[in-house]
Amino acid sequence: MASVDMIAETTREAASDETARAEAKTPPLRVLVCLSASARGPDADHGGKSLAGLMEDVATRLRSDRPNSQLMVAFPAYDTSAVETQENRGYKTVPYVAAGETRTVWMHSAEDFRRASTLMKQNDCSCCVLLGAEAHSIVPDTISAMIHMVIESGCDLAVPRYLIDPDEGVFNSAMLYPLSRSLFGSEVRTPLALDIAMSARMVERMGTATARIPAGSQATSILWPVAEAAVAGYSMGEVIAGRREEPISPDLDLKAALALVAGSLFSDIETKAAYWQRNRPAPLQMCSGEDVRTSGDTLAEFSMDEHDADPLIDSFRLAYGNLHEIWSLVLPPNSLLGLKKLSLMPTESFRMSDALWVRIVYDFALAHRLRTLNRGHLLGALTPLYLAWVASYILQCRNAEDAKRCMDALAAAFEADKPYLVSRWRWPDRFNP
Amino acid sequence: MFSQIRIALTGSLERVLTKLATFLPGVMALLLAVILLTLVGAGLAWIVKRLLTRIRFDERVGLENSAGVSDWSPGHSPTLLATRIVFWACVTLGVAVGISAFDAAYDGKADISAFLLPYIAHSIGSIVLLLAGTVVARFLARSVLIGAVNAKLQYARGLSVGVKWLVLVFTGAMVLNNLRIGGMVVDLAFGILFGGIVLTMALAVGLGSRDIVARSLDRSVSDLNPGSTERTVAARNSEEKPRVLRHF
Numbered sequence: 001m002a003s004v005d006m007i008a009e010t011t012r013e014a015a016s017d018e019t020a021r022a023e024a025k026t027p028p029l030r031v032l033v034c035l036s037a038s039a040r041g042p043d044a045d046h047g048g049k050s051l052a053g054l055m056e057d058v059a060t061r062l063r064s065d066r067p068n069s070q071l072m073v074a075f076p077a078y079d080t081s082a083v084e085t086q087e088n089r090g091y092k093t094v095p096y097v098a099a100g101e102t103r104t105v106w107m108h109s110a111e112d113f114r115r116a117s118t119l120m121k122q123n124d125c126s127c128c129v130l131l132g133a134e135a136h137s138i139v140p141d142t143i144s145a146m147i148h149m150v151i152e153s154g155c156d157l158a159v160p161r162y163l164i165d166p167d168e169g170v171f172n173s174a175m176l177y178p179l180s181r182s183l184f185g186s187e188v189r190t191p192l193a194l195d196i197a198m199s200a201r202m203v204e205r206m207g208t209a210t211a212r213i214p215a216g217s218q219a220t221s222i223l224w225p226v227a228e229a230a231v232a233g234y235s236m237g238e239v240i241a242g243r244r245e246e247p248i249s250p251d252l253d254l255k256a257a258l259a260l261v262a263g264s265l266f267s268d269i270e271t272k273a274a275y276w277q278r279n280r281p282a283p284l285q286m287c288s289g290e291d292v293r294t295s296g297d298t299l300a301e302f303s304m305d306e307h308d309a310d311p312l313i314d315s316f317r318l319a320y321g322n323l324h325e326i327w328s329l330v331l332p333p334n335s336l337l338g339l340k341k342l343s344l345m346p347t348e349s350f351r352m353s354d355a356l357w358v359r360i361v362y363d364f365a366l367a368h369r370l371r372t373l374n375r376g377h378l379l380g381a382l383t384p385l386y387l388a389w390v391a392s393y394i395l396q397c398r399n400a401e402d403a404k405r406c407m408d409a410l411a412a413a414f415e416a417d418k419p420y421l422v423s424r425w426r427w428p429d430r431f432n433p
Numbered sequence: 434m435f436s437q438i439r440i441a442l443t444g445s446l447e448r449v450l451t452k453l454a455t456f457l458p459g460v461m462a463l464l465l466a467v468i469l470l471t472l473v474g475a476g477l478a479w480i481v482k483r484l485l486t487r488i489r490f491d492e493r494v495g496l497e498n499s500a501g502v503s504d505w506s507p508g509h510s511p512t513l514l515a516t517r518i519v520f521w522a523c524v525t526l527g528v529a530v531g532i533s534a535f536d537a538a539y540d541g542k543a544d545i546s547a548f549l550l551p552y553i554a555h556s557i558g559s560i561v562l563l564l565a566g567t568v569v570a571r572f573l574a575r576s577v578l579i580g581a582v583n584a585k586l587q588y589a590r591g592l593s594v595g596v597k598w599l600v601l602v603f604t605g606a607m608v609l610n611n612l613r614i615g616g617m618v619v620d621l622a623f624g625i626l627f628g629g630i631v632l633t634m635a636l637a638v639g640l641g642s643r644d645i646v647a648r649s650l651d652r653s654v655s656d657l658n659p660g661s662t663e664r665t666v667a668a669r670n671s672e673e674k675p676r677v678l679r680h681f
Contacts, residue, residue, distance in 0.1 A: 167679065169681065170678060170679065172681075246679065308678070390678070
């Protein structure tokens with residue numbers, strides 16, 4: 001019996017030696033986590049939390065799944081010569097030169113993707129995670145699940161679907177998600193995600209996309225990874241996550257923020273026109289993601305009530321009286337009639353139909369391409385129409401269930417009216433209902 | 434006496450016809466120069482248009498300069514702008530050559546070209562000023578209108594019209610000054626008109642709607658708060674949590 005035990009012990013030792021030799025031969029799996037340019041560094045204190053603790057946790061989980069892996073954390077430093085690359089607490093820190101404060105602090109700019117692409121190549125990484133501002137509030141499970149999707153499931157793009165209350169991310173519900181779903185077939189809820197995990201080829205693709213943007217504009221230009229992945233035929237998926245602290249941009253008012261995001265989206269749509277005009281685009285490869293919510297993650301109720309829509313409706317009525325001539329350059333007579341009826345509606349029954357909002361968005365996207373008027377003016381003229389939609393949304397959606405139903409109905413309306421956009425895009429002078 | 438009248442009339446008719454005969458070749462030379470160079474200009478414009486269309490000039494300019502040439506160009510097409518510049522440059526050259534030819538063919542003593550050519554240059558400059566001023570006036574008026582509407586100012590349209598007329602009056606004064614028409618009268622009239630418009634707008638905005646301006650400024654300050662992407666609605670009572678709508 002003793003000899004049998006010895007044989008078993010010898011066999012186990014041989015197996016572990018074999019594994020150790022195999023791991024020593026295979027190159028280490030490197031995962032790069034890029035912190036936002038507005039981050040203060042891994043050790044900075046954010047009300048008792050620090051990014052260092054979060055990164056340590058993520059590194060530990062990564063090593064438990066894959067012992068032969070290494071986490072690298074890239075953080076902004078204004079003078080990289082004064083900061084050395086360190087390896088401590090289970091991950092390696094890599095400083096990069098911050099481009100200075102940018103206006104797009106709550107979303108990733110082309111500069112962020114270009115930097116990620118450069119760092120990926122320099123450090124031979126297999127996966128890159130871009131974290132937006134206020135990343136200290138992210139639960140480690142979320143980041144681990146995103147990395148797992150990219151490395152284990154072979155997903156090219158993984159984004160978290162955070163728990164968003166009905167009165168948050170309203171512009172995403174109004175335009176970004178429905179347009180992304182209608183034109184690119186993507187079910188990803190936040191096309192302009194704060195946190196993104198990408199495979200090496202996805203990062204390379206995004207790096208190539210930044211080449212289209214002049215160097216001076218990269219810090220303030222937005223890229224759309226979901227659309228890029230769809231056009232390239234890459235796979236994407238979502239991790240169902242809990243809450244995250246949303247960053248705040250102090251320098252932009254609503255008009256400027258809307259002009260920045262909507263203008264970038266319309267330009268991206270124009271660039272990818274050949275893809276979304278296909279009759280039967282190839283179906284998107286969607287990866288199934290983990291659900292890392294905890295029992296405490298629940299949706300809050302809608303905090304706005306009917307009276308909160310009053311200033312928005314007044315703003316729309318003022319705009320209707322003053323901007324009608326400008327809108328008539330962009331919108332066809334049907335839409336103008338719809339807006340006229342809307343301006344005459346009493347506050348209690350103020351409702352912008354999904355069909356009207358869809359036509360407005362599509363016509364503005366077309367006008368952006370045709371340069372019917374100056375693009376700054378065009379996007380400025382869109383703001384009151386968006387506020388009218390928000391007023392209608394507040395009055396229609398009284399709870400979280402209503403908000404979800406409204407969002408899905410709107411996305412379906414965008415999909416149903418896509419032929420209108422295709423027709424007008426191809427024949428802008430001939431087809432004008 | 435009748436014979437003397439007849440001689441006088443015949444003599445003056447002869448002189449006029451002689452003058453006309455010497456004048457006509459100059460006019461023909463002027464017309465010929467203008468027509469020829471107009472045709473050359475049309476041909477060059479066609480070549481330039483084909484070339485720029487082939488290299489997708491409009492798309493390249495639009496991609497790299499979204500808020501520049503494409504927005505100012507006629508029909509939002511930099512190609513069209515370039516072809517029109519080429520065409521009208523050739524026409525202008527034709528007029529200049531024609532005037533020199535007229536001067537040479539007519540009578541060396543008058544030296545009409547020394548008088549006409551600078552005036553034509555000033556006229557062309559004035560036309561360019563007028564066009565630029567009109568475009569700038571429309572652009573600024575629209576910018577002010579959209580900005581004022583988004584800032585919820587009730588007098589947005591008045592402000593926009595005021596800005597437009599300010600720029601147009603300024604442009605008109607510059608054009609007349611460039612053409613040397615009116616002299617001091619134009620300068621004084623411009624000063625009075627421009628100052629009057631500015632004073633009127635200042636009184637209307639400052640005195641007539643100071644409450645509205647104060648409310649608008651208060652709203653603008655609260656909208657520019659951190660979370661400028663948020664709309665914070667004041668709670669109805671101190672115990673109620675402030676309600677926030679986040680657009681992004």
